Amino acid sequence: MADLAVSDLVVGYGPVRALRGVSMRVPSGSIVAVLGANGAGKSTLLRAISGTLRFHRGSCQGVVTLGDQRLTGLDAASVVGRGVVQVPEGRRVFARMTVEENLRAGGLGRSRRDYAKAHDQVAALFPVLKERARQRAGLLSGGEQQMLAIGRALMAGPTTLLLDEPTLGLAPLMAARITETIKEINSLGTSVLLVEQNVAMALSLASHAYVLEVGEVVLEGTAAELRESDEVRRRYLGIGDAVEGALETRTLSRWS
Amino acid sequence: MTTFVELLVNGISIGAVYALIALGFVIIFKATEVVNFAHASLLLAGGYLVARLWPVVGFWAALLIGVAAAALVAAAIEFLVIRRANVASHSVLAIVTIGVDIVITTELTRQIGTDVLAMGDPWGSEVVRFGGVTLAETRIVALVTAAALITAFLLAFKYTGWGVAMRAAAEDAETAALMGVRLGRVSMSAWAVAGGLAAVAALFLCVFPTPGLDRSTSLVALKAFPAAILGGLDSTTGALVGGLIIGVTESMMSGYQNDMAFLGRGIGDVAPFLVMLVILLIRPAGLFGTKELARV
Ligand SMILES: Nc1ncnc2c1ncn2[C@@H]1O[C@H](COP(=O)(O)OP(=O)(O)O)[C@@H](O)[C@H]1O
Ligand SMILES: [Mg+2]
Numbered sequence: 001m002a003d004l005a006v007s008d009l010v011v012g013y014g015p016v017r018a019l020r021g022v023s024m025r026v027p028s029g030s031i032v033a034v035l036g037a038n039g040a041g042k043s044t045l046l047r048a049i050s051g052t053l054r055f056h057r058g059s060c061q062g063v064v065t066l067g068d069q070r071l072t073g074l075d076a077a078s079v080v081g082r083g084v085v086q087v088p089e090g091r092r093v094f095a096r097m098t099v100e101e102n103l104r105a106g107g108l109g110r111s112r113r114d115y116a117k118a119h120d121q122v123a124a125l126f127p128v129l130k131e132r133a134r135q136r137a138g139l140l141s142g143g144e145q146q147m148l149a150i151g152r153a154l155m156a157g158p159t160t161l162l163l164d165e166p167t168l169g170l171a172p173l174m175a176a177r178i179t180e181t182i183k184e185i186n187s188l189g190t191s192v193l194l195v196e197q198n199v200a201m202a203l204s205l206a207s208h209a210y211v212l213e214v215g216e217v218v219l220e221g222t223a224a225e226l227r228e229s230d231e232v233r234r235r236y237l238g239i240g241d242a243v244e245g246a247l248e249t250r251t252l253s254r255w256s
Numbered sequence: 257m258t259t260f261v262e263l264l265v266n267g268i269s270i271g272a273v274y275a276l277i278a279l280g281f282v283i284i285f286k287a288t289e290v291v292n293f294a295h296a297s298l299l300l301a302g303g304y305l306v307a308r309l310w311p312v313v314g315f316w317a318a319l320l321i322g323v324a325a326a327a328l329v330a331a332a333i334e335f336l337v338i339r340r341a342n343v344a345s346h347s348v349l350a351i352v353t354i355g356v357d358i359v360i361t362t363e364l365t366r367q368i369g370t371d372v373l374a375m376g377d378p379w380g381s382e383v384v385r386f387g388g389v390t391l392a393e394t395r396i397v398a399l400v401t402a403a404a405l406i407t408a409f410l411l412a413f414k415y416t417g418w419g420v421a422m423r424a425a426a427e428d429a430e431t432a433a434l435m436g437v438r439l440g441r442v443s444m445s446a447w448a449v450a451g452g453l454a455a456v457a458a459l460f461l462c463v464f465p466t467p468g469l470d471r472s473t474s475l476v477a478l479k480a481f482p483a484a485i486l487g488g489l490d491s492t493t494g495a496l497v498g499g500l501i502i503g504v505t506e507s508m509m510s511g512y513q514n515d516m517a518f519l520g521r522g523i524g525d526v527a528p529f530l531v532m533l534v535i536l537l538i539r540p541a542g543l544f545g546t547k548e549l550a551r552v
Contacts, residue, residue: 055430080436092431094424105424106435108417156436 002067003027004049004084004160004191009062011044011053011215018044018058020215026160031182031192033202033223035236036212042195043089045212046162049193050086051076066160083159087166089195091149095138099129102137102148106155114157121188122151125181143174150181160191167198179205199236203227211236258388263511264504269395271503272402276457277480278487278495279406280450285489286426287446290338291350295454295481296474297360298333302326302455303375303462304364307469310376318376323455329360330451334444365471372468381464398460405456406496409449413492422446426490479506482532488545497543502528 004026011019019041026032036042047053048060051074064071071079094102103122107115123130126147132140137148146166153161163182167175179201186192186205196202203209203223211219211232219231226232277299284292306315306322313321333356341352382393413419424432425442433439454477461476462469483502487494510524535543 050434052430052433055433075438076430076433077436077438080434085436086434088431088434092428092434094427094431096427097420097423101420101423104417104420105432105437108421109436152435 002069002159004193005065006045006049007063007065009045009048009060009064011041011048011058011060013056013058018215019048019060021062022212022215022217024210024217024220026191026193027208028159028191029186029189030208031186031194031206033206033209034193034195034212035197035199035202035209035232037197039214040212041215042212043164044215046086046088046164046193046195049079049084049162051079052086080156083157084162085153085156085158085160086162087149087153087164089164089168091142091145093137093140093145093148093152095136097137098134099137099140099148100133102152103129103155106152107157110155110157115155118155118157122154125154125184126151143170143177146170146174146178147181150178150185154185158190160193161185162193162195164195165197166194167196167201175201199232259511261389262391263507265389265391265399266395267504267507268500269399269402269503270507271483271500272399272406273457273460273499274480274483274502275406275496275499276402276453277477278484278499279409279492280453281480281484282487282489282492282495283422283446284450285484286492287422288334288338288349288443289346290353291346291489292353292447292450293350294333294353294357294360295450296477297357297364298326298330298451299454299458299461299477300364300469300474301329301360302451303458303469303473304368304373306455306459307373307375307462315376315378319459322458323452326455326458327448327452330447330454331444334447338443338447339440361474368469368471370470372470373462374468375459375462377459377463379463392464394460394463394465398463401456401460405453409453410492418445479528482528486532486535486542488542490546491542491544494542494544501531505531 007023009019009022022041022045024032034042034045044058047056047058049064049071051071053060062072066082066084069082071082071084094105097105103119107118110118128144129148129151132144137145140148150166166178166182170178175198182192182194182205194202194206203226206223209220209223209226210217211226219226219229221229277295281292281295284290302322302325305325306318309318309321337352337356338349341349377394379393379397383390384393384396413422421432421437421442424435425437425439429439457477458469458473462473479502480499483498484495486501487496487498505527506524509527513523
């Protein structure tokens with residue numbers, strides 16, 4: 001197991017600069033949160049780590065490492081091979097395939113034994129996926145699709161899991177359920193990089209967090225520090241001072 | 257009635273051969289979203305090798321080499337041309353395949369010249385009689401072989417890891433890559449399978465009652481394009497149904513053309529394209545397709 005580290009990451013989509021020199025670290029075994037409004041560059045950060053920028057015509061400078069191995073420049077499948085697996089924003093389950101086939105797609109290329117082990121683990125975490133095994137993934141509810149997306153990623157046997165807004169659009173009960181699952185997955189030894197707009201939830205899970213704004217890290221610290229920070233309380237948790245500048249209004253309006 | 261049964265069985269048989277070609281076309285489209293206009297040249301290349309090699313190594317070895325070579329050529333096109341071509345759109349890649357087709361077909365046509373090459377197959381012009389119905393052995397073998405290959409393909413597509421990777425990549429390439437699917441391998445294997453199927457189809461397009469392989473063989477292969485398109489370019493089921501529709505229509509139209517003289521001679525050759533046009537007018541995405549052709 002090794003720390004995932006990103007240093008001086010600069011990403012552009014053609015002329016659009018999406019990240020401007022971002023550095024962060026996910027210590028082995030921890031949960032680290034990345035917070036920020038829409039368009040801050042959170043998904044871009046995960047794409048750069050996973051090696052999928054080329055699907056968006058993005059290009060990247062800077063270095064991503066896992067322990068002493070460089071991930072930069074590897075293709076997406078090789079990054080998965082190193083144990084860094086992403087659950088993309090919007091779940092992206094293979095809607096035309098069955099639940100079981102989705103899980104299979106996550107565990108391709110693993111040995112029979114590893115596959116069976118991962119399959120048991122996923123079934124234990126998400127019993128509903130076992131019940132729905134033969135159903136088309138497109139017919140699942142949003143929450144079930146999120147479970148499937150996480151389960152599918154777990155089939156690859158990740159040491160580090162990247163989660164892009166896993167509770168987006170879910171009912172509060174289901175969001176809480178997913179939150180619990182993330183805690184459970186982490187307690188089994190998987191590091192988690194959690195991208196969230198739900199700041200309260202993210203800070204309750206994470207030990208450490210970074211706040212991204214327009215492609216830059218503007219705040220970072222332990223979750224406790226950030227929970228206490230005026231900036232975060234005011235802008236992301238909606239607590240405290242009601243006086244807001246134009247910038248704050250812009251950001252806040254996106255939280256509602 | 258016996259004429260009808262003969263025409264029907266022959267139509268299904270030739271339709272199954274078209275389905276082999278169309279299936280390859282669809283697999284390539286699903287895996288890479290490229291419309292492969294070089295498909296007929298792959299077929300010609302496979303068939304040509306079989307025709308040239310059987311006098312030397314015997315029919316079965318020649319067939320094996322022809323199929324393997326067509327698969328290899330297809331994989332090479334994917335690796336050298338499609339993957340390297342750093343172009344934005346799939347329509348541009350489709351045009352690139354036209355270029356590849358012209359290069360391969362021109363060279364092979366030059367090699368073939370005005371010859372008609374026999375395929376050296378063991379069935380020759382034998383016929384089988386069931387009651388009053390007379391069928392060429394080649395048609396029966398074609399039907400059985402095509403059905404077996406198609407079944408094997410569909411089972412692999414449904415149940416093997418390769419099939420799951422294929423379908424995942426076809427549905428959402430980025431997410432498939434995020435799950436560790438190697439898209440390059442998926443696409444190369446799709447091309448190779450398509451090439452191999454095309455070579456088998458080449459054999460059955462050139463055996464009795466066709467005199468052999470000549471430079472017009474790739475034109476015959478073109479009839480599989482309407483099969484793929486009318487079925488829906490991204491549907492394997494569509495390729496099969498499309499192949500059968502084209503085969504049976506062609507067979508019936510040719511068989512009964514004297515009764516339909518008002519449609520003009522040679523209606524059997526045009527029929528596949530007419531059927532395609534009519535079906536696309538009614539269903540622009542093809543019978544089973546999900547993507548409109550406008551996307552190509
Ligand atoms: N495929 C793309 N092409 C061009 N610009 C993009 C693309 N994806 C994202 N961007 C831009 O990059 C910035 C960061 O986007 P993103 O990483 O999706 O933010 P977040 O996930 O935090 O909402 C935004 O300004 C967005 O418009
Ligand atoms: Mg995002």
